[in-house]
Amino acid sequence: MNDEDFWALIEDARRRSDDPDRRLDLLRDQLVSRTPAEIIGFWTCLDRARAKVDTWEMWSAAELICDGWCSDDSFWYFQFWVVGLGRAVLTKVAAEPDALAEIPEVRRLADIPLSEWDDGDVPEWECLDYVAAEAFDAVTGETDGLEAALVAAGIDMSCSPEPTGEAWEVRDKAEAERRLPRLSAMFPLEGEAA
Template sequence: MDDETFWNMIDRCREQTQHPNERLSWLRGHLSGQPEAEIVQFQVCLDRALVPTFTWDLWAAAERILGWCSDDTFFYFRLWLVGLGRDMFERVARDPDALANAPEIQRLAGRSPRAWSDEEWPEWEELDYVAGRAFEDATGKAVEDFHKAMDALHIEDLEPREPVGERWDANRDDETARRLPRLSALFPATEVL
């Protein structure tokens, strides 16, 4: 599987349904029908796709939307971003303020995160597990065998230890208005939940 095939699969999954659990089921079923090596390559492509989104600017954008953002929350947010499809993903990787154009984000604006449904939350942790589960389905092997297959590829982790760029406070209105003007307008600074 190459990056083009990976993104085609993500986009096809998105065309099937907007519900995250249904999309996971579709992906898992589709991947389960692939050869073992293709399933492993899906995870390789996912890991590689996430690298350009590991930035302080995107972290600040996530924090502005959510009101807070831990390490794990930011990772799940980035997985959710993959689920928006290649076009939006690439735009946001270049310019995190482009998230303001995503209908999924526009629907959250002006509402307390406490009012968001589970389906609306901009996080998709389960995407990181779908290839391992499909591997189990297809091969009858354990998830540990999936991780061994990943390790056997000897692929260097391309993600830096720290996010790229300069860390800044997304709750400072002046700074956010300058760096993320559209998101700042959609999500005024709030108290941490």
């Protein structure tokens, strides 16, 4: 599976449903009709796409959106959420994380206090991380087969953020306004340092 095939699957599922669980079902249905090698290809394309937004700047953007709280796990799942927004969005925000301010899903969150977010509002898509493994196991009948296949192929299986770029303090108001001006205006943090 190449990047074009990968993005066709992601974007087809997105066109067919707004519901993340339904989109996962659609992806899983597509993947279980593929060969194990194609499922490995899907995983490698997914990991490559996710890595494009594994940056300190993106982590700071996620922290702003999530009211200053973004753990390793929540940033990891945020990355999959960004991938799920589609290729054009991922490409745009990977180049300029502050462009998240233009994304309708993010703009909607700015109008809802964090205390009123329900589970569907949280910008994360944890289950996208597992869909290839589930499909691989279903196709091969193995448990944890994808991980073993990746190890056998010499492919490192990423499982947590390893951000690139420069870490900085998102609660430093001046720095946040300089680096992420639109998101800082949309999601001002309480108790920001001057």
